[in-house]
Structures are given as C-alpha cells and as structure tokens.
Amino acid sequence: MTDRPGPGPEADADGDLEILLELIRDTRGFDFTGYKRPSLTRRIRKRMQEVGAGSFSDYARMLEAEPDEFTALFNTILINVTELLRDADAWRYLEREVLPHLRAEGRQIRVWSAGCSTGEEAYTLAVLLASVLGDERYQESVKIYATDADDDALRQARAARFPLRSLVDAFGEDRAEACFERNDVGYALRPDLRRAIVFGRHDLVQDPPISRVDLLVCRNTLMYFNADVQRKVLANFHFALNDDGCLFLGRSEALVTRTNLFLAVDPGRHVFRKHPQAPSVRPPLPPPPPADPADTRRQARNLLEAAYDSWAPAQFAVDTAGTVVASNRQARTVLGIGLAQVGRPLRDLEVSYRPVELRGPIEQALAHRRPVTLSEVEHRQPTGETVYFDVVVLPVERAGALLGATATFVDVTAARQLRQELERSQRELEIAYEELQSTVEELETTNEELHSTNEELETTNEELHSTNEELETMNEELQSTNEELETLNTELRRRTSELDEANQFLESVLGSLHAGVAVLDTDLMVRAWNAQAQELWGLRPDEVVGHSFLNLDIGLPVGELRQPVWAALSGAEEKARLVVKAVNRRGREIACVVVIAPMNGEGRVGGAVVMMEDGSDDSFRE
Numbered sequence: 082m083t084d085r086p087g088p089g090p091e092a093d094a095d096g097d098l099e100i101l102l103e104l105i106r107d108t109r110g111f112d113f114t115g116y117k118r119p120s121l122t123r124r125i126r127k128r129m130q131e132v133g134a135g136s137f138s139d140y141a142r143m144l145e146a147e148p149d150e151f152t153a154l155f156n157t158i159l160i161n162v163t164e165l166l167r168d169a170d171a172w173r174y175l176e177r178e179v180l181p182h183l184r185a186e187g188r189q190i191r192v193w194s195a196g197c198s199t200g201e202e203a204y205t206l207a208v209l210l211a212s213v214l215g216d217e218r219y220q221e222s223v224k225i226y227a228t229d230a231d232d233d234a235l236r237q238a239r240a241a242r243f244p245l246r247s248l249v250d251a252f253g254e255d256r257a258e259a260c261f262e263r264n265d266v267g268y269a270l271r272p273d274l275r276r277a278i279v280f281g282r283h284d285l286v287q288d289p290p291i292s293r294v295d296l297l298v299c300r301n302t303l304m305y306f307n308a309d310v311q312r313k314v315l316a317n318f319h320f321a322l323n324d325d326g327c328l329f330l331g332r333s334e335a336l337v338t339r340t341n342l343f344l345a346v347d348p349g350r351h352v353f354r355k356h357p358q359a360p361s362v363r364p365p366l367p368p369p370p371p372a373d374p375a376d377t378r379r380q381a382r383n384l385l386e387a388a389y390d391s392w393a394p395a396q397f398a399v400d401t402a403g404t405v406v407a408s409n410r411q412a413r414t415v416l417g418i419g420l421a422q423v424g425r426p427l428r429d430l431e432v433s434y435r436p437v438e439l440r441g442p443i444e445q446a447l448a449h450r451r452p453v454t455l456s457e458v459e460h461r462q463p464t465g466e467t468v469y470f471d472v473v474v475l476p477v478e479r480a481g482a483l484l485g486a487t488a489t490f491v492d493v494t495a496a497r498q499l500r501q502e503l504e505r506s507q508r509e510l511e512i513a514y515e516e517l518q519s520t521v522e523e524l525e526t527t528n529e530e531l532h533s534t535n536e537e538l539e540t541t542n543e544e545l546h547s548t549n550e551e552l553e554t555m556n557e558e559l560q561s562t563n564e565e566l567e568t569l570n571t572e573l574r575r576r577t578s579e580l581d582e583a584n585q586f587l588e589s590v591l592g593s594l595h596a597g598v599a600v601l602d603t604d605l606m607v608r609a610w611n612a613q614a615q616e617l618w619g620l621r622p623d624e625v626v627g628h629s630f631l632n633l634d635i636g637l638p639v640g641e642l643r644q645p646v647w648a649a650l651s652g653a654e655e656k657a658r659l660v661v662k663a664v665n666r667r668g669r670e671i672a673c674v675v676v677i678a679p680m681n682g683e684g685r686v687g688g689a690v691v692m693m694e695d696g697s698d699d700s701f702r703e
C-alpha cells in the first residue's frame with residue numbers, strides 16, 4: 082500500500098482512510114465504506130492510537146502484517162452498547178400495543194432482532210412475548226432471529242447470564258423470577274423460552290434479509306450507516322416484513338424512516354408499520370466480476386481439463402484407429418495408463434486385455450455407435466486388494482462424425498458388496514421366513530391336537546361325570562342294602578344268640594342226663610352227642626357229629642339198632658327199648674340199655690333220640 086499524493090494532509094488522510102476501508106472490505110469481506118465517516122474515523126483512530134500507528138497507511142500496513150489486528154479493529158468499530166429493556170417507555174408501548182396483535186392464532190410469529198449485539202434485545206423480546214402470549218403459545222409459535230455482524234458479541238449473546246439485580250430492574254421481581262433460572266454464573270433465560278431464540282451472523286449491509294418477519298427490531302444500529310446504506314437497509318427491511326409487519330427502531334432513528342416504505346404507528350416510540358402498497362424490491366444478488374472473454378474460454382478449458390482429470394472413475398479415450406489419446410488421474414493410478422502410454426496403440430498396452438478384454442467391445446462400440454457395458458469386471462490391484470468395475474465403452478461423436486471411444490471404469494466394489502450382503506440378508510430372511518412358516522404350521526398342528534385332546538378330555542370328563550353319577554346311585558343303593566343287611570345282621574345276631582342259648586340249654590339238658598344221648602336227623606346223621614355218650618364209647622362230639630350213626634365204630638353194635646331207629650323215624654313206633662351186648666370205652670363188656678324215641682316237631686318226625694346206658698348195674702332210668 083502506498084500513500085497517495087493529494088492537495089493537502091487532510092485530503093491525504095481521507096484518501097488513505099478510503100483505501101484502508103477498501104483493504105478491509107477486499108481482504109476481510111467487511112464493508113465499512115457505507116458507515117458515517119465522523120464516528121468511523123474516530124473509532125479507527127482510537128485503535129490506531131492504541132497500537133501506535135501514526136497514519137491510516139501505516140495502520141493499513143500493520144493490518145496486512147498482523148491479520149489478528151483485524152479482530153481488534155472490528156471490536157473497536159462495532160459498538161456493542163446495549164442493555165435489557167433499553168428505552169423502557171418505548172418497549173412498554175410495544176408490549177401494550179403491538180405484541181398482542183402479532184399474527185392470528187395458530188401461525189408462527191417471526192421476530193428479527195437485527196444488530197442484537199450481546200443479546201439483551203433478544204432476551205427482552207422473549208420475556209415480553211412470553212408475558213403477552215403465555216408460555217404455551219410462545220413455545221409453539223415464537224421464533225426470534227437475533228443477528229449481528231460481530232462474532233464476539235454473538236458468542237457472548239449465546240451464553241448470556243445476567244445478575245439478578247439487572248433482571249429485577251428491567252422486568253420487576255415476578256417476571257425476572259418467572260423467566261430466568263439461577264445457575265453457577267448468574268441467571269439464564271429458562272430453556273423453554275431460550276429455545277425460540279436463534280443467534281446468527283448477518284451483515285445488514287451485504288447479506289440478503291430474513292423473510293416473512295412480523296416484527297423487526299433494529300435499534301441503535303442504522304445510525305452508524307450513511308443515508309445511502311440506511312435507504313438500502315430499510316428497503317431490505319420492507320422486503321423482509323409481512324404486509325402487516327411492524328418495524329421498531331432506536332430512539333435517534335425515527336427520521337431515517339422518512340421514506341414511502343413505512344407508515345408511522347407511533348413515531349415518538351419509533352414504531353412503524355410496513356406500507357403494503359409501496360413496491361417491495363427484492364435485494365439484488367452481488368454482480369459477478371467483469372471478465373475477459375479470452376480468459377473466460379481459457380479458464381473454462383482449464384476447468385474442464387481439471388474436472389476430467391479429477392473425475393472419480395478411471396477413464397481413457399482412444400481414437401478410431403485404436404490409439405490412446407487421453408487418460409485421467411484415476412486411469413493412471415488404477416489402470417497404469419500414464420502419459421507414456423498416451424499416443425500408443427491400445428493393443429500394445431496391458432489394459433487392452435487386463436482386467437478384461439477391451440479390444441472387442443471398443444470395436445463393437447465404434448462399429449455400431451452404441452455403448453457396450455461389461456459388468457462387475459474383477460481387478461486385482463498391486464496391493465492384493467480385489468476391486469470390481471462396471472466398464473462402459475462409449476462411442477464419442479461430434480456433429481455426426483465418429484471421433485473415437487471412451488472406456489470408463491466405474492468402481493462398483495461397494496455396490497457389489499452391498500448387493501451381496503443384500504442377497505445374503507434376503508436369503509437369511511427367506512430361511513427365517515420358512516422357519517417361521519414351519520413354526521407357525523407346527524403351532525397350528527399342535528393347536529389342532531390340543532383342540533382334539535381337549536375334546537377327548539371333555540368326552541372323558543362327561544363319561545366320568547356320568548360314571549360318577551352311576552357310582553353315586555350305586556353308593557346310595559349300597560348304603561340302603563347295607564342298612565338292610567345291618568337289620569338282617571342284627572336279626573341274625575339275635576337269632577344266633579337265641580340259638581346259642583337254645584344250644585346251651587340243650588347241651589345242659591343232655592349233659593344233666595345219666596344216659597349217653599345221640600340225636601339223629603332223618604338221614605341218621607348224628608346231630609348231638611353228649612358227655613355221657615363220650616364217656617361210654619370214647620368218641621368226642623366233633624368225631625361223631627355229622628357222621629352217620631350206623632357207621633360209627635364204637636363198642637355198641639349199631640347195626641342192630643337200624644330197624645328200631647327207622648321205625649322211630651317213620652313214626653311207626655312211639656318208643657323202642659332194647660338191651661344189647663356192648664363193649665364200653667374201657668373194653669369192658671356191658672349190657673347196654675338202648676331207648677329209641679322219635680323226635681316230633683311241627684307235626685312231623687324230625688329225627689330220633691337214642692339213649693344208651695350201661696344196664697349192668699341196673700342204674701338205667703328212662
């Protein structure tokens with residue numbers, strides 16, 4: 082940078098300032114040329130003083146030498162003075178008269194805080210909008226775009242924390258406590274309210290505006306720009322606002338709106354409304370730099386060549402005679418067709434047959450003027466890695482004339498791998514599906530079996546039920562039979578005891594007789610045999626009872642008694658008495674007196690009683 086000659090030191094300084102501003106614009110993209118000169122000059126000089134630069138040109142050299150100085154300069158030029166609810170009266174008016182009427186129910190409310198500095202303006206907007214709309218509507222509809230050209234200020238804005246005192250002073254105790262939360266370093270806006278604020282870098286002079294805005298707050302920023310830039314920025318604001326949108330400017334900026342773009346709502350509070358009929362001008366895009374046509378063609382060719390060279394698939398071209406005429410970087414790397422190979426016949430190069438025979442397809446493409454594609458050609462790289470190419474041979478024509486052909490090697494390794502994985506997954510899916518199907522079938526079969534088992538069980542259950550009923554009936558019958566039997570039993574016991582009594586009585590009767598007594602039934606079987614009979618003949622009752630009397634082997638000649646016994650049984654004789662020779666149990670011969678009498682009962686002869694007594698000592702008594 083050189084000092085430029087001029088009419089005097091003042092003019093020199095002005096010229097140098099402009100050069101400095103152009104330098105900043107061209108190297109850093111920040112355009113201060115539209116800023117009001119008095120304050121801009123003061124700010125730059127302040128910085129120059131701090132770093133000891135004597136003139137604008139010295140300072141320009143310093144900036145070129147130390148790029149970090151730009152940041153310090155910007156921080157000096159861009160004045161970030163701001164505070165919460167700055168100019169409270171105007172904000173109260175906005176809260177009362179404007180905020181409640183922003184947009185109809187259900188639509189988003191878009192607010193733009195342009196030149197937001199360290200964010201206080203955006204936080205003020207959030208608190209007031211939350212109070213006016215209520216938390217719910219705020220959360221679902223409010224978006225606050227807070228922009229500034231100063232990155233450092235934006236960084237602070239994003240992390241803003243406030244002391245409680247300043248919040249209470251600005252919003253009062255209730256609102257401050259409702260909208261802010263305490264953390265380590267101070268009070269931060271509640272996260273649900275904070276989410277609606279988007280901080281971003283935006284240069285009002287150079288960048289296109291944010292669109293469809295309902296409320297545009299740009300306070301104490303326009304005043305740094307000269308009239309031309311102010312007009313341009315205001316035109317952008319007009320474009321940015323919705324037809325019923327409002328503009329809220331700073332205290333000293335009311336006059337700048339004397340354009341036909343805005344209508345004053347309350348000029349004292351710096352509130353304006355967009356003039357919907359005023360023509361809105363879409364901000365122009367920056368014009369392209371003028372260019373020399375020859376340069377343009379050269380640049381275009383260079384660009385084309387560079388683009389071809391850096392194109393991802395490997396490609397080379399052959400003319401109609403089969404000579405290699407071009408190859409790109411990938412072709413050099415992957416196929417080994419370097420500059421040395423360009424100009425040589427394709428048939429002499431390895432690429433003509435490896436990784437795939439190419440002469441045939443190229444001839445075919447040239448002959449038929451149609452593309453030929455070879456799919457998934459395997460190629461083993463020097464690294465040992467295997468890659469797959471789709472090789473596309475394309476005839477190249479211009480204005481109907483055939484110039485040659487290109488061979489393009491598109492790497493499809495990843496796609497192939499993906500396809501294989503897809504196929505494998507599909508197969509697995511099919512197997513899984515089949516397994517599922519068979520499981521489902523098994524389940525169905527099992528289900529049917531269960532169904533039939535259930536039916537069987539139900540039948541069995543019914544059978545059991547009826548068997549149970551039968552058993553219960555039988556049980557009842559048995560119970561009654563049992564009762565009958567018990568009655569019978571009791572009767573039987575009674576009879577038995579009667580019988581026992583009768584037997585005992587009989588035995589005692591028989592026992593008390595001096596004679597031996599044998600009681601016979603009608604078949605001549607012995608029914609009773611008393612002790613005297615045992616004493617006489619030596620046989621116990623159990624050896625005699627049940628045996629035929631006439632067959633007894635005793636000392637009494639029972640054969641001789643046959644006739645009188647039969648006579649007694651037949652009722653022919655009342656009683657017979659006879660004396661027979663006999664031998665008693667001691668082997669002594671005795672004269673045995675035998676009396677046989679019929680045993681009458683129920684009108685018929687039921688047996689016979691045979692009384693036997695030793696008559697040798699005449700002790701026998703009838």
Ligand SMILES: C[S@@+](CC[C@H](N)C(=O)[O-])C[C@H]1O[C@@H](n2cnc3c(N)ncnc32)[C@H](O)[C@@H]1O
Nearest residue numbers: 159162163196198229230231284285300301302
């Ligand atoms: C004094 S502050 C105003 C802050 C706030 N609006 C207020 O009124 O409290 C001015 C802000 O305008 C910003 N500014 C200056 N030139 C700008 C530009 N071209 N584009 C965007 N912001 C700019 C500055 O960085 C600074 O933060």
